[in-house]
Amino acid sequence: MKQRHIPPLYISNATNAGATKLVHVTSVLHHGARTILGPHKTGHCWDGFWESNETGVWDCNLTTYLAPPSKRRIYQEEEDKDKDLQESMFLFNLEFNALKPPLSNVLNGTCQEGQLILQGYDQQVENGRILREAYLYDESNGEDANVDERMRLFALSNDNENTPLPWDDHYLRVRAGDSQATMMSGQLLLRGLFESELEEERSREKFGLSGFPTIPVHTADHTVDILGGFQKSCPKLERLKRDSMSAKEYKDFYNSVESQQVRQFMESQLSQDSGLFDCLMTTICTDRTLPEQFGDYEEDKSTWFNRISTYVRGHPSEILYFGLLFSFHATHTTTSFSPLQHTRNHSFPLRFNDGEYSKLSIGPLWAEILDHIKPALGDGDSESGSHPPSKLAVYSGYDSTIMQLLASLGEKVWDGLVWPPYASMVLIEIHEMLDEDRDKELFETGNAFRLIYNGRVLTSMVAGCPDELELCDAKYLMDRIQPIAVRKVDCVDLIEDRVDAVEVAKSMASTTAGLLLFLLVIGLGAIVGGVAMYSRITGKLPKKLKDARKRHRSMGRSALVSEQLEMSVSDASPLADTHEDLHERSDSVLS
Numbered sequence: 001m002k003q004r005h006i007p008p009l010y011i012s013n014a015t016n017a018g019a020t021k022l023v024h025v026t027s028v029l030h031h032g033a034r035t036i037l038g039p040h041k042t043g044h045c046w047d048g049f050w051e052s053n054e055t056g057v058w059d060c061n062l063t064t065y066l067a068p069p070s071k072r073r074i075y076q077e078e079e080d081k082d083k084d085l086q087e088s089m090f091l092f093n094l095e096f097n098a099l100k101p102p103l104s105n106v107l108n109g110t111c112q113e114g115q116l117i118l119q120g121y122d123q124q125v126e127n128g129r130i131l132r133e134a135y136l137y138d139e140s141n142g143e144d145a146n147v148d149e150r151m152r153l154f155a156l157s158n159d160n161e162n163t164p165l166p167w168d169d170h171y172l173r174v175r176a177g178d179s180q181a182t183m184m185s186g187q188l189l190l191r192g193l194f195e196s197e198l199e200e201e202r203s204r205e206k207f208g209l210s211g212f213p214t215i216p217v218h219t220a221d222h223t224v225d226i227l228g229g230f231q232k233s234c235p236k237l238e239r240l241k242r243d244s245m246s247a248k249e250y251k252d253f254y255n256s257v258e259s260q261q262v263r264q265f266m267e268s269q270l271s272q273d274s275g276l277f278d279c280l281m282t283t284i285c286t287d288r289t290l291p292e293q294f295g296d297y298e299e300d301k302s303t304w305f306n307r308i309s310t311y312v313r314g315h316p317s318e319i320l321y322f323g324l325l326f327s328f329h330a331t332h333t334t335t336s337f338s339p340l341q342h343t344r345n346h347s348f349p350l351r352f353n354d355g356e357y358s359k360l361s362i363g364p365l366w367a368e369i370l371d372h373i374k375p376a377l378g379d380g381d382s383e384s385g386s387h388p389p390s391k392l393a394v395y396s397g398y399d400s401t402i403m404q405l406l407a408s409l410g411e412k413v414w415d416g417l418v419w420p421p422y423a424s425m426v427l428i429e430i431h432e433m434l435d436e437d438r439d440k441e442l443f444e445t446g447n448a449f450r451l452i453y454n455g456r457v458l459t460s461m462v463a464g465c466p467d468e469l470e471l472c473d474a475k476y477l478m479d480r481i482q483p484i485a486v487r488k489v490d491c492v493d494l495i496e497d498r499v500d501a502v503e504v505a506k507s508m509a510s511t512t513a514g515l516l517l518f519l520l521v522i523g524l525g526a527i528v529g530g531v532a533m534y535s536r537i538t539g540k541l542p543k544k545l546k547d548a549r550k551r552h553r554s555m556g557r558s559a560l561v562s563e564q565l566e567m568s569v570s571d572a573s574p575l576a577d578t579h580e581d582l583h584e585r586s587d588s589v590l591s
Contacts, residue, residue: 128192
């Protein structure tokens with residue numbers, strides 16, 4: 001975590017950027033270290049995993065608190081402003097210890113599945129302190145007067161009572177996934193960000209819940225949320241994944257000797273379940289014992305643990321990262337899970353073809369993010385709705401959030417070699433260029449951005465941005481994300497539809513009923529075409545049509561249509577019986 005501190009803004013003397021001012025920061029998080037998911041999601045991991053007290057029992061001393069709405073909020077909803085506003089309520093401490101043997105929780109102890117653990121708490125508090133150190137300042141603190149003025153996002157405290165509190169909507173917006181790990185990660189980051197100020201406000205007891213300030217956290221139902229990428233069934237996304245798995249790089253890796261040897265080990269010694277990666281990840285991160293046949297976290301490169309770790313991290317040319325092995329393994333075995341379930345967590349499909357999959361999947365989240373970036377750029381065309389644009393927007397999400405955002409920004413931004421660690425953080429800074437005499441070839445629009453991932457400045461990796469510069473004109477960021485920032489994902493796959501149409505045609509042509517249908521269509525087309533050609537050459541209509549046309553003055557339009565159809569059928573009498581028979585046979589095939 002110490003290596004993730006936000007570096008000071010560096011602009012070389014040779015770059016005429018002029019004076020700058022930080023006006024907005026977007027912070028996107030991966031939740032902190034957590035417990036394992038339950039066996040219904042991970043499978044049995046490996047033999048004895050869930051039966052062992054060391055690996056299969058998860059106890060947590062840290063718990064979650066739950067509170068109802070305050071009296072103040074209830075009275076506001078009831079529009080009764082005359083009631084007593086004295087607060088009196090309990091905080092509920094959620095303890096998952098109600099079941100006694102032989103009954104048990106999913107993780108056989110007092111932890112929730114996927115719950116943040118102590119390491120995760122510490123990680124996110126530290127993230128908050130990192131943001132505080134880089135972007136916030138205290139006007140009452142003389143030491144903070146020396147903080148780089150260009151990086152002052154907003155003040156923590158001042159003597160003006162009319163100035164909003166630092167966690168007011170004008171300054172802060174918090175967005176989190178609907179899970180304990182993501183919610184708690186966002187809350188803990190705010191503790192690190194505003195800890196002193198929160199303690200001061202609580203001591204004043206101006207708020208409900210015994211003096212606790214209230215900060216809204218915006219979320220959505222997990223099953224439909226787009227914070228980790230688009231989740232609903234989407235034919236276009238599924239086809240893009242299949243395309244990536246047909247790529248030469250993917251096949252070369254899968255067919256390599258080392259790949260085959262490691263897969264054979266996996267198939268013979270370890271679980272083939274889809275959740276094996278989660279089993280390994282949580283076991284390693286909590287320093288629990290790995291299976292004996294796996295070896296341990298030691299320097300001997302011949303152990304299976306190190307072979308797999310080295311192998312799946314891969315050489316840059318293989319475009320792989322830790323976790324890719326398990327996707328390859330599960331995809332090409334005879335498990336009951338579909339390939340899509342097993343490949344969604346690896347980087348190759350996310351980065352393939354300039355991140356085409358990621359751009360489509362994460363587009364709705366980019367649309368949310370732009371709601372707060374656009375106003376900072378002086379663009380009022382955003383869909384922020386009732387909430388004001390913020391100076392600091394925090395998004396507490398998942399590893400897939402980080403991976404897809406980075407992949408959508410360009411192939412150089414993220415190489416896909418390393419899985420985003422717990423509590424990873426992507427930062428997008430928006431800077432206003434204050435001087436008119438700046439170098440307008442470099443900073444044309446008057447706004448610039450800086451992109452940071454886990455303490456490393458990646459701005460120059462975005463297409464169009466100059467090498468070695470930390471600030472880049474914001475138009476290059478907008479050129480990249482504006483076209484993909486849409487709230488409605490276009491899942492219609494025209495390529496797949498064309499392929500399906502050809503396959504349907506081939507299938508129909510292979511049956512007697514289908515062949516007869518084709519002949520019928522061709523026959524009717526020939527009749528219509530013949531009539532049209534006769535009329536064009538002679539300038540006349542066939543006699544029956546001509547007579548019918550004469551009678552049109554005394555007949556209704558529907559009668560004419562009926563007579564035309566009768567005439568067409570009588571002229572095509574050799575096919576008429578076949579047409580009726582075809583309908584009957586087609587119905588029997590479809591049923």
